[in-house]
Amino acid sequence: MSTPRSVLASIDPQMVIEGADVKLRRSISPRVSNLYDPFLLFDHFAFNDPVEGPIQGFPTHPHRGIETVTYMLEGNVRHRDSLGNTGIIGPGDVQWMTSGRGILHEEMPRRGADGVIYGFQLWVNLPAALKMGHPRYQEVSAAQIPAVEQDGVKVRVVAGEVRGVRGPVTEIAADPVYMDVQLQAGATFAQPVPAGHTGLVYLFEGSGTLGGDAVSALRMLVLTDGDELTAQAGPDGMRFMLMAGAPFHEPIMPYGPFVMNTREEIQQALVDLRNGTFVDAGSALVNE
Ligand code: FE2
Secondary structure: OOOEEOEEEEEOOEEEEEOOOEEEEEEEOOOOOOOOOOEEEEEEEEOOOOOOOOOOOEEEEEEEOEEEEEEEEEOEEEEEEOOOOEEEEOOOOEEEEEOOOOEEEEEEEEOOOOOOOEEEEEEEEOOHHHOOOOOEEEEEOHHHOOEEEEOOEEEEEEEOEEOOEEOOOOOOOOOOEEEEEEEOOOOEEEEEOOOOOEEEEEEEEEEEEEOOEEEEOOEEEEEOOOOEEEEEEEEEEEEEEEEEEOOOOOOOEEEOOEEEOOHHHHHHHHHHHHHOOOOOOOOOOOOO
């Protein structure tokens, strides 16, 4: 007998300013309370004058102790880092970046052919044992992300499994589910989500029900515990990102782009930055 998940809390995304004057919609952000363990942050960015203003970006900045997951729907993000990696995250692509002990990178959004930029960045925590590990990237092009389609439902599986189809992102400590779920009007969707794992739904289009509870965009919905999520779309359909992951149950100490376990580790990150020992390998990021 399955235990259905329903909506425990509904979060109204707030406009915040990050990077070089980038306005974005933030649903959750790293806090000592760690309410959404292992998830730390979820940003939704779009650059459509005049609401968000002109296109800006995220000039060179460090990360330590986390994973950043960028998923683009429209437009692209040009990415460069201190390990010499460079690339474009385009529509439908995912970059799952495990910072480990440290990277320095820049992320610069650009409009697509239709003039739009639209995407998400999720931060996932790393357990204490992996926070000082080596950086790792999983770059996944749109073509490598399987889409499972049936009865008015289309699911793009980044991580986790839908009807036996596994997403390409693997070996992540939080054992995450991350998928883009699109439902046509009236369509229904049922997905196992492991009991005990934190479950979040970012509803960015349409309306419907989650576990029987009425919901409409834009909202971050925190799910109750259980082992299955059901959704049914309203008359305009609905689209959401489903996230689930195993909590680490460790204390966290967030500070800007770092999330460590203790204040001392944050201080060490700042010392390493000042001393040029933040990145363990590779060259410094060279600006054009
Ligand atoms: Fe970043």
